[in-house]
Amino acid sequence: MAWVERRGNKWRVRYWKPDGRAGSIPGSFETEPDARAHADQLNAATPEPTEQTHHPTSPTPRPTAPTPTNPTAPHTVTVAEWAEIWWQTLDVGDNTEAYYRSLLTRHILPRWGTTPIDQITPADVQVWLNRLRATYATATITGLRKLFAMVMADAVDNQLLATNPVRPRRRGRGRIEPRREATWADEYQVLTIAHRILRLASRNQCLLVITAAYTGMRWGELAGLHRDNLDFTHGRIHITADAGALHEVNGHLTLGHPKTHASVRTITLPPFLTQLLATDLAASTRPFVFTTLRGKHLRRSGFQRRLWAPAVCGGRYRGETWDPVQQGLTFHGLRHSHKTWLIEDGVPQAAQARRLGHIMEGKIDDIYSHVTASIDARLIAGLETRWHRALERYHRNLGPQEPPSITS
Incomplete structure (x- = not known):
């Protein structure tokens, strides 16, 4: 009782x-x-x-x-009964909670919901995951294993179980998955995509692509960026803790905290980007930096379908044929591109992590709690050089018949 x-x-x-x-x-x-x-x-x-x-x-x-x-x-408490209690102990972001709930309701509870938690064996779990591999991607299987292990680990902590039945697989040859490198774009490819979006939509959404590539900001950080968080005097963007990102969960848009505590940061802008953003915002009174043509919040799926896919994958536009720019490049790939550029320019790892909002392993994150002015100046100089190099190549390739430019 x-x-x-x-x-x-x-x-x-x-x-x-x-x-x-x-x-x-x-x-x-x-x-x-x-x-x-x-x-x-x-x-x-x-x-x-x-x-x-x-x-x-x-x-x-x-x-x-x-x-x-x-x-x-x-x-004996069943998995469904424990999961209902377990939900009350969670303290995660809205997107993460929605992801966990999807995995639970679509996969874990249909299979294990009525099973007493003390009757689950490691072999049962592995057989279940192996069968799912025929239908679902490796990332889905990994997510299911991690979530189920988390739920069962908390059951152990609350003395409902002696041991966790969901364990990492340490035996057998395993599965040899092809290594997939993150797709990224160089500065010329980014400029090409941006110019295509300029023709498809507006200068504002074109600047969204450029800002993503030259700052490494996440989609939610860009879509939720308020004009009050831009400092044009010093060329900086401030990502705040209380409303630093736009979250879209089950079709609903809300402003909230960014992904991690390390995501609360200040990003220095190269001079060209400061000027472009200042000019764009001066012509509008909208509160947010990047919006739809009607000044509403951007939705990732709509941007992907209407603008990103045509600009990246190519096709026909007003009698022109656009070649693909970079197969497999996603919007998040602009963040990978930014990191790749920093590596190529010899920027130290600590400065990369601070700019991208990454948490560094161990206590090194506390040791390098700041980035020296000289390193930041070198980083910004490298980005400025890339921009002008991309512009020169773009104008050289298109010649006198080039379409309206971002800088015009």
Whole structure:
């Protein structure tokens, strides 16, 4: 039997475990009725050991540890029951929560929902994952294994299980997956894509591509960038903790924190980009830097379909034939491109991590908590050189009949 008890200003649900010790459901409840509701849910599935009733806020008598043949053995929590409780302990971003929920509802719960958590074996899990490999990509299988392992690890921490049945595979030859290098673009290819988007849409959305490539910012950071977070005097972009990214979850757009605490950062802009952004914003009063033609928030899927795919993959446009720029290049590939450029220009890893919002391993992130002015100046000079080099090549290739330029 489960019961509720007060703990400070909140309430928690407790129960007797099979070994005779008292356990606690992970997480706490703001009110007593919420705690009682969860206790009642557990009690409804647990047979009463006697006909004696107890006060709902008092523990029932401690049972003796049951044997496997004991007909009054306590109910074992199923994966679905534990998952419902486990959700209350999560503290992740909206996108991550939506991803976890998708994996749970589409894959884990249909297979394991009614299974008691103490009846899952490592072999069962591996057989299940092996069968899924015939249908789903490696990334999906990896995500399922990691999430299921996380759920079961928390069950172990809460003493519902002795060991985690979801373990990394250490035996067998494994699967030899082809190594896939991240697709990236050079500065000329980026400029070509940007000019095509200029013709397909507007200068503002063309600048979105250029800013992504020359800052390494993520899509959400760009789509949620407010004009107040641009410092044109010093040529900087500030990504804030409270509203540093635009999140799209199940079709709903909200402003919130960026991906990680390291994503809260200040990014120095090369002079050409500062000028382009300042000119674009001076002609508008819209609050956000990058928007649709009507001044609304950008949606990644719409941008991908209407602008990015035609500009990158090529095709026919007003009697012209556009050759593909870089097969397999995604918008996120602009972030990979930026990192590649920094590596080519000899920028130290610490400066790369700070600019991209990456967390460095160990304590090196604390040691290099700042980037010296000389390193930043060298980094910016390299980006400025790339831009002018791309412009020269672009104008040279198109000649006098070139279409309107980004800088005109």
